[in-house]
Amino acid sequence: MSQISDMSGEEAERLLIFLANDTLAGEERAAVEAAVEADDRLAAELAALRTMRHKLQDEEASHSPGEFGLARLMRDIDAETTMAVTHVGGKRSGASSFWKIAAVVLLGLFSAQSAFVYLKGEQDGTDVQLASGDPAVSTERPTLRLDFDPDATVSEIASLLLETELTIVDGPSAIGFYTLEALDEAGYAQALEILQSRPDLVDIVE
């Protein structure tokens, strides 16, 4: 940091935010404090900046991916390690996609944008599991099964699900397939058309 004993008003103003966050020290701090003391406008701005800082630190709740993001990272790291060791040709398993889909579902919990992603397991008193477990939902609505491309990103999958208005009701299976439900036959047909137009993201099974 520069040490300035006789600081100009403009230089003091340039450093005002750093007085507000309490990171200035030594002569530099003393010079900015002196400039603030001599100028009511700077003093008022400093008060506003300090209020802003407190307000932001108090209010900004971070809905981060948390443990789920870590699990996704570990899956990708494991997948990299496996690929590096075995050099298996062809497509990877659906495991990587699982974490991406699960991330979409988790993020949907706090995102109004993807609020349509809901799981109906509670209706019959059964916990729905995305991990390979018992299918939790029995439905008479039209369903389809698909596998997401392992290179598809979370945002690409989320956008696609929003567009198709499908709901994940089960998956992944042992080979990585998901079961998705449409509201009705018309929705099914429309979703199928959209999904078939994105072979880069999905492989439709049925």
Added chain:
Amino acid sequence: MQVRSGALRMPHQKLQNADLAQLLKRIAAGDKQAFALFYNALEKPVYRFIASKMNDPHESADIQHDVFMEIWHVAGRFEGRSTVKTWVFGIAYRKTMDHFRKHKRVDLTDEVEERVDDSPDAVACLAASQEGAHLKQCLGELKPQMRSAVELAFFEDLTYPEIAEIAGVPEGTIKTRVYHAKKLLLRCLSARMQGTQA
């Protein structure tokens, strides 16, 4: 929905720089448990830093994922010339700005429109800054690089040399960015407060 990561589940921990640097050494040697601890210590601030500029939780999660994957790959390159936090935020900053360059039409220059009215009503600003909605709106109107500088100063309480290192620009550039950001913020808050009162 149940998703379990078993042994990977770690409590959130606040670690000092020396602890984080030690973890990076272990990560460089392929220690996944160290990586989990490192992630738990920094994922929230990193995500907040990214998400505040993206306004899209899915894109933010993808960028955060890329940041930590890069950390996994390049942990051995950390030389200790900066704090670990600065190093990590530098990666997050670069990836976020890359995303803006590739996918969003955003002006990433440091040019600021000059205005005649240069002295907003500080009392009105003080009142408006207590309203979270006004503050969020005004922060959102800043250019990403200005917003980053203000957020690193206010959320992470970083010094301007640290912010300059993260952004990869001279210290004077950061001083100028926060100076203009402050003016734009105060002007925006003042205008919103006057609009409320009108």
